């Protein structure tokens with residue numbers, strides 16, 4: 001198991017490196033340059049050249065990249081061109097807010113979606129089943145920002161129940177959370193529903209009935225127990241998507257997380273910050289995938305074997 | 313003759329598919345006496361498994377039992393509510409399935425799956441575990457202590473089928489249904505599993521309903537045989553009688569045209585013509601398009617089941633009717 005995790009981590013590092021190269025190239029291709037974005041436009045050209053030299057921006061792109069990588073390996077993510085603060089510090093101050101929002105959203109989504117999926121599966125083909133599937137599908141089709149604005153208008157402006165934006169304690173969490181949770185419930189409901197229905201058709205379920213277990217016992221110990229393995233794993237595989245997806249939501253609600261940080265950084269072409277956030281998100285993705293694999297192995301002995309065999 | 317343990321009469325099962333209703337079982341009647349072995353044979357898709365599953369009332373959706381009676385020890389199982397039916401499954405009647413690779417739950421240790429069955433009889437867990445080990449010994453699983461702690465995927469097909477058999481006999485059922493219990497296994501293992509089933513049903517005084525493609529198995533293990541075609545039983549009788557003097561042209565073809573396989577076993581080979589489509593049966597006898605001895609009436613009227621003497625039935629215009637007695 002340990003070997004397997006190490007191997008996966010090594011692959012993860014490669015993924016992070018290639019992703020950062022791709023992002024670095026994209027940033028290079030963008031028009032404009034960061035110095036002009038932050039510096040006073042009246043500065044004489046030779047001062048601008050000086051500044052560029054100070055930030056290392058006069059060097060060829062690959063040299064800049066290698067510098068950045070060398071520092072990253074030492075744990076130094078660079079300095080923000082716009083504010084002069086260390087990128088590591090900026091991310092560290094924002095990351096908890098993003099994790100709080102995305103993590104809570106994910107947990108709430110599954111706490112609602114999984115039971116609804118179970119109900120839909122157990123009541124398959126009834127009006128209730130169709131209603132659940134239809135309602136959550138409609139929620140899925142509403143664009144996130146539109147939804148956010150609607151919620152703001154209703155709960156913050158009309159009813160004045162909740163703060164409109166920013167972070168002022170737990171109440172501020174409600175609207176961004178709803179924006180992130182509601183569209184996702186449909187996906188979780190569908191996965192749960194179809195996994196339960198697929199498992200119910202497995203021959204071992206027939207065996208469980210034939211040996212005399214009650215319908216309830218078959219449902220719990222043979223259908224749900226097996227169907228919830230892929231559902232649980234999907235939790236960890238979906239988490240990175242939600243983290244990346246929070247960029248827009250964080251901006252709409254002025255949520256002080258990484259999404260807001262990176263949005264501002266992109267606009268001012270603050271390359272070190274963009275790179276830093278991007279690497280962070282890639283790393284989180286890699287970790288979530290590994291955790292998903294480990295959890296799958298813990299829940300399913302067959303996958304455990306695959307994992308054991310994969311270490312060679 | 314021993315008392316009848318199971319009496320199935322006029323069983324009808326229908327699958328309501330999107331392309332119309334499929335009559336998978338059409339008026340099937342047979343019985344099994346205490347301690348008797350009945351074999352059901354027939355080509356793929358003729359309704360053998362559906363008949364067997366009906367007895368446990370486990371026909372999968374969209375299938376439904378639409379008629380008939382299944383009387384077990386004096387009780388019509390079709391009258392019971394779901395909860396009372398559970399009392400019969402595993403305890404009075406249990407069933408082993410064709411493919412042991414998928415019939416065990418992959419996430420539980422094999423011993424637990426036996427223990428789980430034993431515990432249904434209110435046996436405390438530790439005693440149930442010992443009982444499970446004991447049963448696994450009886451089904452001749454090598455190293456039962458170790459294998460009980462293995463997951464199904466860690467066992468060979470033969471071992472899994474032994475676990476399956478152990479699980480299904482652990483509550484001392486009076487009738488064991490075995491749906492092609494050896495089809496998915498290696499030839500050498502097949503013989504071992506059959507021997508095991510034969511020994512167990514003697515030891516435990518169980519009745520056995522065995523479904524098979526293999527006429528060799530029928531000859532080896534069964535007392536009586538039922539031949540199914542297109543959802544109906546076309547002939548039943550004592551194995552020796554049916555093998556020596558088959559009455560239905562389909563049975564005759566089965567027994568005659570068969571090449572002898574390895575170890576002299578008889579196998580069902582494809583008989584010229586295809587199996588009819590159960591959602592769209594030809595009028596008259598469903599076998600008439602493939603029958604070499606068909607009469608005019610065969611394409612018009614489906615024959616009734618005729619009882620030649622108790623326990624010997626046939627469903628064919630050639631038997632009974634005028635033509636039969638004239639010959």
Ligand SMILES: Nc1ncnc2c1ncn2[C@@H]1O[C@H](COP(=O)(O)OP(=O)(O)OP(=O)(O)O)[C@@H](O)[C@H]1O
Nearest residue numbers: 327329334336355356357358359360361362363590
């Ligand atoms: N789930 C289902 N949905 C629709 N029709 C079905 C279903 N299961 C079985 N049938 C129909 O019932 C018929 C009988 O099926 P059954 O499985 O009982 O046959 P069988 O004799 O056991 O065949 P085999 O030797 O292949 O196991 C099939 O021909 C098929 O048309």
Ligand SMILES: [Mg+2]
Nearest residue numbers: 360361362491
């Ligand atoms: Mg079958």
